[in-house]
Amino acid sequence: MNGPDRQAFTDGYDEGRDSTGSPRPGYAEAFRALAGTDLESLTRAVAHELERRGVSFAAQPFVVDPVPRLIRAAEWDALARGLAQRTRALNHFLLDAYGERQIVRHGVIPAAMIDEARGYEPELVGRLPAHGTPAAVIGFDVVRDRAGEFLVLEDNLRTPSGFAYALAARKALAGTLPDGFPAPRPVDPIAYELLGGVMRAAAPPGCRDPSLVVLTDGAHNVAYYEHAQAARRLGAALATPADLLREGDRLHVRLPGGGTDPVDVVYRRTNEDRLRDEQGELTAVAQALLDPWLSGQIGLVNAFGNGLADDKFVHSCVEDCIRFYLGEEPLVRSVPTLITDGRPTIGELRRLVIKPRHGHGGIGVVIGAHAETDDLDRLARELEAHPERYVTQPTVALSRHPTVIGGRLEPRHVDLRAFAFAGDDVALLPGGLTRVALNAGALVVNSSQKGGGKDTWVVD
Numbered sequence: 230m231n232g233p234d235r236q237a238f239t240d241g242y243d244e245g246r247d248s249t250g251s252p253r254p255g256y257a258e259a260f261r262a263l264a265g266t267d268l269e270s271l272t273r274a275v276a277h278e279l280e281r282r283g284v285s286f287a288a289q290p291f292v293v294d295p296v297p298r299l300i301r302a303a304e305w306d307a308l309a310r311g312l313a314q315r316t317r318a319l320n321h322f323l324l325d326a327y328g329e330r331q332i333v334r335h336g337v338i339p340a341a342m343i344d345e346a347r348g349y350e351p352e353l354v355g356r357l358p359a360h361g362t363p364a365a366v367i368g369f370d371v372v373r374d375r376a377g378e379f380l381v382l383e384d385n386l387r388t389p390s391g392f393a394y395a396l397a398a399r400k401a402l403a404g405t406l407p408d409g410f411p412a413p414r415p416v417d418p419i420a421y422e423l424l425g426g427v428m429r430a431a432a433p434p435g436c437r438d439p440s441l442v443v444l445t446d447g448a449h450n451v452a453y454y455e456h457a458q459a460a461r462r463l464g465a466a467l468a469t470p471a472d473l474l475r476e477g478d479r480l481h482v483r484l485p486g487g488g489t490d491p492v493d494v495v496y497r498r499t500n501e502d503r504l505r506d507e508q509g510e511l512t513a514v515a516q517a518l519l520d521p522w523l524s525g526q527i528g529l530v531n532a533f534g535n536g537l538a539d540d541k542f543v544h545s546c547v548e549d550c551i552r553f554y555l556g557e558e559p560l561v562r563s564v565p566t567l568i569t570d571g572r573p574t575i576g577e578l579r580r581l582v583i584k585p586r587h588g589h590g591g592i593g594v595v596i597g598a599h600a601e602t603d604d605l606d607r608l609a610r611e612l613e614a615h616p617e618r619y620v621t622q623p624t625v626a627l628s629r630h631p632t633v634i635g636g637r638l639e640p641r642h643v644d645l646r647a648f649a650f651a652g653d654d655v656a657l658l659p660g661g662l663t664r665v666a667l668n669a670g671a672l673v674v675n676s677s678q679k680g681g682g683k684d685t686w687v688v689d
Contacts, residue, residue, distance in 0.1 A: 241626035241642065242373045244298060255299040255411045255688045262409030263296070269636040271295045271405060278401040286394070287451040292681035293398045294632045295405065298643065298663040302414070305687045308379050308647070309657040311561030312369050314551060316649040319384060319538050321554035322547075323363040326537055327353050337553050338546050345617065346543065347587045348387070348536020350504050356523055360434055362651045363532040365427040371645040372564065373628035380564045380625065382644065384544055386535040387502045391646045392420050393455035395662035398684040413686030414659040421462040423650035423658060428463070428494045430652030431528030439493035439528075441465035442482050444473075444514070446499050456498050466490065470499065473517040480521040492521075494528040502536055541566060541586050541620040566620050572613035573621075578605045581621040582672075583612070591675035598624055599672070627672055630683065632665055642666045644674050645685065660685035 245256045252260055275295045284291045300308075325331055326343050327350075333340045343349055357363065368389025370382040396417045425441075432439035443465050445456040460467035472483045473492070481489040495518060504515045511519065521527045537543065545566035548559045573581075578597040585593040595608060612619055629640035647661040663683035664674040674680040 239629075239640075240375060242375055242377045242628035243640070244373075244628050244630040244643065253299075254301050255686075258409055258411050259296070259299065262407045263638070266407050267636075268295070268633045268638070271407075272633050274405040275401045278405060279397060282397060282400065283454065284394070284397040284401075285454050288449075291394055291397065291454070292667070293401055294641075294665055294667075294681055294683050295402060296631050296633060296638065297402060297406075297410070297413070297684040297686050298630055298645075298660075299411070299413075299686050299688050300660065302687055302689045304379075305659065308371070308561060311379075311559070312371075312381075312647055312649050312657055313655040314555065314557065314560050315369070315381065315384070315547060316364070316367055316651050316655045318547065318551040318554050319367065319386060320362055320364050320651060322543075322550045323386075323532075323535060323538055324357060325554070327357050327534060328355065332550065332553055335553065337549050338543075342540075342542050342546070343537065346537050346540040348502070348534070348539055350534040350537070352504065353534045357532065357534070358522065358525055358528075360525070361431045361528050361532070362427070364535050364538065365431060365530040365651050366424070367649045367651070369647045369649065371561075371647050372625050375626055377628075378562070379645075380562055381547070382564045382622075382625070383541070384538060384547065386538045387531060388498050388500075389646070389648070390452040390455055390498075391662045392424075392648045392658055393458045394682055395646075395648075395658070395660065395685065396420055396458075397454075398662065398682050402684045411686070411688045413684075413688055416659055418462070420648075420658050421459070423656055424459060424496070425463050427650045427652040428465075428496060428528070428530050431530050432493050433525055433528060436493050440491055441494050441496070442473075442492050443467050443496045444499055444518075445469060446501075450498070450500065452498070459496065459498075465496070466492075470513045470517050475517075475521075478524075478526065480517070480527055492527055494530065496530045502533075504533055541584060541588075542568065545620070564622050564625055566622050569612045569616045569619065569621060573609050575602060575605050575609065578609060580624060582624050583608060583619055583621050586618055586620055591673040594673060596624065596672050599670075624672075627666075627674070630663070630665065632667070632683075634667070634669075639669070641669070642672055642674065643683065659687045 364386040368385040372382050443460040447469050466482045468482045480492040482492050501512050501514050522529050551559045581597045583595040627642035630643045631638040632641040643663050643665045648658040663685045665681050666674045
């Protein structure tokens with residue numbers, strides 16, 4: 230195999246210090262507080278606190294770096310406005326795509342972009358319930374470019390995870406960090422107030438005190454910790470599809486102690502998001518939920534069919550959606566997303582990130598600058614033969630944040646999973662969850678790809 234010229238991307242935005250080496254706002258206090266602290270002991274204390282609370286991801290302890298990421302309030306407020314704008318536009322798009330398709334009629338996007346998306350559910354055309362927001366919870370993957378501008382890398386509208394892990398990181402650090410850090414905006418119980426608000430907003434009309442269910446695959450789901458926490462904090466039933474049953478024209482849930490309760494709203498957190506499987510049969514989740522939802526008996530958070538807006542081809546058009554549906558200019562830009570045309574050269578691929586169109590969790594992502602030459606040659610042939618299966622994005626030199634590695638602070642690449650909650654209005658959870666690539670030079674930060682998390686503070 231031919232080894233590539235592996236680019237380290239050490240020129241990315243430094244979250245902790247400016248170009249002169251001076252600490253950015255809030256970080257002078259943070260660095261002073263950490264000075265003289267045994268960072269290895271601090272890391273162990275945070276890990277112990279997470280273990281004590283049972284915080285896990287994919288049946289493994291969830292890793293949290295003890296150095297929080299600080300975002301200035303003015304910077305966060307501007308980002309939150311942009312993500313709220315994006316949330317509104319994406320929900321307009323989903324309603325339109327399954328409705329009159331005005332965006333296609335006006336030539337903004339081609340019909341094939343909708344029809345060929347794997348997450349598109351054609352049997353929902355003209356059938357979405359009039360009440361409720363299709364994407365009540367959206368997770369945005371946000372990065373900074375070299376100039377420090379926030380950009381949206383991906384939109385996640387099916388079952389985005391992470392907000393409970395953000396709360397767990399905050400609690401783990403609360404009792405372990407040394408004194409002297411600036412005070413962050415609170416996130417708990419705001420997160421569950423926001424989630425509870427969008428679930429109540431999704432309830433059928435006239436339902437004043439809805440019965441809530443958090444639907445999970447069970448303990449084998451990688452984010453089961455979050456499912457269990459959400460159910461506990463909302464006072465909702467935690468159920469699997471096998472726990473749901475029809476009694477007459479209503480959906481009910483079996484209770485652990487016996488008996489059943491009627492269901493008004495379901496927060497869907499199962500891995501299975503499709504209506505039908507490979508044989509064209511309704512999935513177990515759809516068998517339980519589809520008819521009650523379409524007939525207005527229950528509300529769903531999030532709706533079936535949202536996978537359409539998770540499609541990476543659609544991501545390339547979100548800024549056009551904002552202009553078309555809202556008549557506004559985008560407040561936060563997207564990382565440019567392109568579809569290949571012809572066979573790219575190895576040199577071109579070196580400057581790109583190549584993603585499966587329907588991938589998630591960092592699986593199948595190729596960082597051109599870090600790939601072997603032979604692998605890129607095979608990928609170039611695949612892109613030429615099947616351009617519809619992939620998108621490419623310019624490699625963003627992810628910003629770097631001081632992270633405890635081997636008992637000392639070293640820079641590691643980070644992104645931000647920010648959470649929008651859309652009910653009667655749109656609100657953002659302050660800060661969200663910063664994800665960090667713990668290996669030197671790595672640009673894939675997902676926990677499923679050996680990344681970790683950081684508490685994210687919005688500070689004045």
